[in-house]
Amino acid sequence: MVKKLLSFISILIPTFLTILIVNFLFGIVPMDIQGLPFILPFILCPIGAALGLIGYKMNRDNLARAGMIFNIGLFLFPIAFNIVGTLSGGV
Template identity: 50%
Template sequence: MKKSLLGVVSTIIPFVLLVLIINFFLGLVPIDKIQGLPLIFPIILCPIGAIIGFVSYRLHKDKLSLIGIVFNIILFLFPIVYHVFGILAFGV
């Protein structure tokens, strides 16, 4: 199984963002300085991670970069769905 550095990076980006989002909701480690940024970071960083995964997939055709692409796309859609649900449910 070939692993490329770009494939690993494209997989690490959504994993780190997911950990930040889980920490934001559960408050396991209090990080008061970044407040709501874990919900905004995926909108900025996931397209970059998906592009890195796409480049890696074109070069190496490995599953790790394909997994990175899929996770980045899913995590990119999470804040959008979260905000739409918040508007529909709470009207804020």
């Protein structure tokens, strides 16, 4: 039970953060959270990746593997977004 819970949480963290980032970029639901969706992946994604790694070592399931990959990709997204934004638009 705990093994599946770790894998599920490792998927839940980047899913929630992805929803926040998409909402921030497209303004679907107006919120006053400024740049918080681009800062949270630096804090929460390493936690999610560690939970995915622990779940993968315990259970060797694809959900934990997907959680690790999703967390690492989302961790790198704000960095790539800022680099591309700086190169294309300046400032």
